Amino acid sequence: MHFTVLGAGAMGLRYGVLLQEAGNQVDFVDTWESNVAQMHQQGGVYVSRDHQNRHLVPIKVYTPEDYHGDPDVWVVFTKQMQLAAFLKRSAHCFNDRQVVLTCMNGMGHVEKLLQYFKPDKILAGTALVATILNGPGDVDFIGARGAGTMNLANYTEKPDEMTYRIVAELEKCQFHPNLTTNFRGTLLAKVVFNSVVNTLCTLFEITMGEYAAYPGADELSKQLINEAYDVCERDGVTMLNTRAEELASINYVSKVANPRHYPSMYQDMSHNRPTEVDYINGYLVDLGHKTHYQAKTHAFLTHLVHLAETTRQASVNATTATHAATA
Template identity: 70%
Template sequence: MKFTVVGAGAMGLRYGLLLQDAGNEVDFVDGWEKNVETMHEQGGVYVSRDHENKHLVPLNVYYPEGYTGDPDCYVFFLKQMQLADMLERCAHFFKPNQYAFTCMNGMGHVEKLLKYFKPEKVVAGTALVATVLNGAGDVDFIGKRGAGSMKLANYTEKTDEFTHKLVEQLKKAQFNPELTTNFRGTLMVKVVFNSVVNTLCTMFEMTMGEYADYEGADEMSRQLIDEAYDVCERDGVQMITTRQEELDSVNYVSKVANPLHYPSMYQDMHNYRPTEVDYINGYLVKLGQKHGYNAKTHAFLTHEVHLAERGKQRELKRLQAAKEATAVKA
């Protein structure tokens, strides 16, 4: 199959490179100039696994304005707040027969994709796969090969021949995919997972394992899970897991699968970038408000993350000022 990965960040690189390794033809499209130019200069991307065996892997990467490929399927991995602009930049090469597949964090991306792709051509899912972008042209796959899992569903909840072919390629790439016919229930399970692990690990600057090791972690997780499930039930979402199964998933991934991993929200905060909290905890808050339900713990955490973002921006300004002062003295 032919894939074009839009967004050559941590997850885009992992999915694209492993699909390429499984025998597929894969291109990458990215808008971050430093990333694209670094990979052009290197002749590919440096790949590590668990901080070891760093090696160069060749790939084809393009800016959206110069891309002319014709894939069977686009794989979208961007931050929620970046997607609309990137879709506009890429629109000139989209064709009616092509599929869009995504496992982006949060909610809000599907509606944007539907502006460019037919409903029957949209496949979305969730990925419990840990990856870190160390910098431009440098990615670290966390966990042994075959670690992690994912779920996916057709937007129409009707599977077709292409979707089954996609699942087969994801199996070959060892992503351990599970195809469901419950679109919203599949996606919302990951939103709830992220609303616990991503947000709390970010606020307290700790790995998933460190969070799960705290004696009060189950109580904290359950409070957020209960609020989130209350919201989903009011909106008519049939979740694919029970509340207890969701808590079990948080514990398994945090304690066994990826205990040393810092979630993506932490990575954004640590690198002075905006987080996706509005598309995770904030999304649950707004969905609850539609039904007169106050998801107050999620609301509190959303405000807390935004306050922390302000603090990080102040820290960045101080660092930049100190750097400029040092340069002047030199």
Template identity: 65%
Template sequence: MHYTVLGAGAMGLRYGVLLQQHAGATVDFVDTWQPEVDTVRQQGGVYVSRDGQNKHLVPVNIYTPEEYTGNPDVYVVFCKQMGLAEMLERSAHFFKPHQYALTCMNGMGHIEKLNKYFPAEHVIGGTALVATVLNKAGDVDFIGAEGAGSMNMCPQTEKPDEMTYNVLHDLEKAHFNPNLTDNFVGTLMAKVTFNSVVNTLCTMYKIRMGEFIQGPTAEKLSKQLIDEAYSACEAAGVQLLNTREEEWESVKYVSAVANPLHFPSMYQDFSKGRPTEVDYINGYIYDLGHAHGYEAKTHDFLRNLVHLAEFADNFDVPAFQAEVLGRSERETA
């Protein structure tokens, strides 16, 4: 099988590298971030660590969209929600009718964008409980023991075909522990619900998942957000994979046992001054419920708090102080 990863960030690199190493797949990487492309080429590959240990160089092929001329069987799509439209538009010249798209992106909104280029029969959606950190361009850290993560996947048509099973078997070889489901939207929304708790709260308070879950209000906060998410989905006629209690148990297990030292991807974006995907996670849950007569008010509140934190973190305090001081001096002159 030949895969091309669109988005050579933390998760894109993890999927591509492990498919290359363990499934024997041919893998190419395409990225729009020029420092990533330039650094990987200069190094002759990407530096890979696991939990900060055993850093080593893995040779990979990387291209900008304009340079790429490959013909893969499957595109593995791991862009940020805000950058997906640009990636697809710049990549459209090498898309072909026989090709499939596999995506395990965070949040919601990406399927509609993918369907502009790939029919539902060629889209496989998924979710990944896999923790990975991009330390800097060309340097990635796979968090957790090998094989410790898991993922769900489902064809958009909810009818697996030969390609679906080919991808499933390669992901098994790559140690992603894939589980094939028959509920497309419910599969995706289960991860959105998970992220709406862990990603958002860890980002707000700049803490690791293991720190969050030890907090005295972790269970109460988690269950409140999970309950609202499930109610929003029920109002929209979406059946999630797990029960409310099972979703809480997933939050607890992944935070306390699987990835306690991990800073979620939303925090990684926030800490580097990049826009977060909160509108596609908590915001999506609120908007989904609102469209069907249910108000997930806590999710809307958290969405706005994250945007306030983004604003405050990038606020130019010296310029503000100078402006206020100058205004005060003019008023007293």
């Protein structure tokens, strides 16, 4: 099959490289010019696994304007706030035959994809797969091969032949895809997961394992899970997991699968990039407003993340001004 990955960041590179290794034709499209230029210069992307065995993997990477391919499947991995502009720049390559697969963090991306793709061509899900982008053209796959899992569902909740072909290719990559017929429940399971682990690890600058080792972690997790489930169930969502299963998933990934991993939100915060908290905890707050439910804990955490972003940026600006004054 022919896949084209929109977003050659950490997760886009991991999915694309493994799909390529499984025998598929894979192209990459990215809007980060330094990333594209670096991969052109070095002839591909440097790939490590758990900081070891760094090696160059040849790939084809383009900017949106330079790409004119016609893939069977688009694999979309961008930040939520970048997606609309990315899709607009890539739209000249979209057609009604193509399928789009996305496992982005947060919520809000499906509505943007529906502006370009028909409902029966959208396949979305979640990925419990840890990956770090060390810098332009340099990615680190965290965890042993096959350690990650993913859930996915058709927007129409009606799998077709193409769906099963895509699932088969993902299985070859050992992503262990679990195909469901519960679209919203599948996506919101990861939102709830991220609303706990990503947000708290980011605020306290700790790994997932360090969070799970805190004696009160389960109580913190339960409070956020229960509030999130109250929101979702009031909006008519049938959650993919029970509340107890969601807690068990958080503990397994944090303690066993990826204890030394810093979540993607932390990676954004540590590099002074905007986080996706509005599409995770903030999304749950907004969803609660629809049914007059106040998700107060999630609202509080959303404000804390934005406060942290603001203070970090102020520190960066002050440092920059000091350097400029002494230059």
